[in-house]
Amino acid sequence: MKNLSRSLLTMSLLSALALGAVSPSYAGERLDNIMEKKVLRVGTPGDYRPFSMKEDGKFVGHDIELVQKMADVYGWKVEFVHSSWSNLAKDMAANKFDVAVGGITRSPARVVTGDFLPAYAPFGKVALINKKNKNKLTSLEKLNNPNVTVIKNPGGTNEQFVLQNLTKAKILTHEKNYEIPQLIAEGKGDVMITENAEAKLYAKKYPQLHAQFLDKPLTPVNYMGFWMPTDDPDYTRVMNYLWNLMDLRGELKALDEKYLSLIHI
Numbered sequence: 001m002k003n004l005s006r007s008l009l010t011m012s013l014l015s016a017l018a019l020g021a022v023s024p025s026y027a028g029e030r031l032d033n034i035m036e037k038k039v040l041r042v043g044t045p046g047d048y049r050p051f052s053m054k055e056d057g058k059f060v061g062h063d064i065e066l067v068q069k070m071a072d073v074y075g076w077k078v079e080f081v082h083s084s085w086s087n088l089a090k091d092m093a094a095n096k097f098d099v100a101v102g103g104i105t106r107s108p109a110r111v112v113t114g115d116f117l118p119a120y121a122p123f124g125k126v127a128l129i130n131k132k133n134k135n136k137l138t139s140l141e142k143l144n145n146p147n148v149t150v151i152k153n154p155g156g157t158n159e160q161f162v163l164q165n166l167t168k169a170k171i172l173t174h175e176k177n178y179e180i181p182q183l184i185a186e187g188k189g190d191v192m193i194t195e196n197a198e199a200k201l202y203a204k205k206y207p208q209l210h211a212q213f214l215d216k217p218l219t220p221v222n223y224m225g226f227w228m229p230t231d232d233p234d235y236t237r238v239m240n241y242l243w244n245l246m247d248l249r250g251e252l253k254a255l256d257e258k259y260l261s262l263i264h265i
Helices: 002-019 029-037 062-072 088-093 108-113 156-165 177-185 196-205 233-249 251-260
Strands: 039-044 052-055 058-060 077-082 120-123 125-130 149-152 170-173 191-195 209-212 222-224
Touching: 029 039, 029 233, 039 062, 039 088, 052 062, 058 062, 062 077, 062 233, 062 251, 088 108, 120 196, 120 251, 125 156, 125 177, 125 196, 149 156, 149 177, 156 191, 177 191, 177 196, 177 209, 191 196, 196 209, 233 251
Parallel strands: 039 077, 149 170, 149 191
Antiparallel strands: 052 058, 120 222, 125 191, 125 209
16 A cells, blocks of 8 residues: 555656646756855857957956846856857756856747747847948848858857858858958958847948848847746746846846947847
């Protein structure tokens, strides 16, 4: 009778776990570790203005300031972990950081393996081109041409767009995302697919460049988000609380005006 009761209890617990009624044993550990060590590990590629950029040995930008303000509420130290667009998902799965920031698109693929904080920074895919081609490269069809050279950064949604939509163009890969605009300005390529935010900033920085399709982006409007593991519901709840607190305190609005006010579509 005792063995039967124990078997029934075990089956009940397994069923509850399958239905999500009982949290797995590791639930809560991420938040516990952060609270104990007072360290929030933040992964970022650090190559995407104005969200996250490594300059003079330190990370700067909208997302960097925001995550620091969030961590300050609990007195956590922010430990930045350099990643890349190609390895971002792998690094998160390997538990190299607690949250990823830096202009990360809230994509269907990413939401399958991670959770997102509330959306911010609406954007659409556009083309950063040399001004000499302003009246030539006026449609997606004209970009998708064997005589057009597209330079892409590996990993991320910009590469996905290029590989899916510019199959006829000559495609080159360059590891450092922030160096591609200069290559386009120097005539070493014709097109860089990016978001309106980055396109506007680099078109302002390099007089040879033009941000094409700003009025009518190549993709439907999407949003950025802070990307997190899903292994600890307590941690997710606390991070959402911190985001909401930043909103209520006006920090989100202030950082939007400082970094993003000129880039919205």
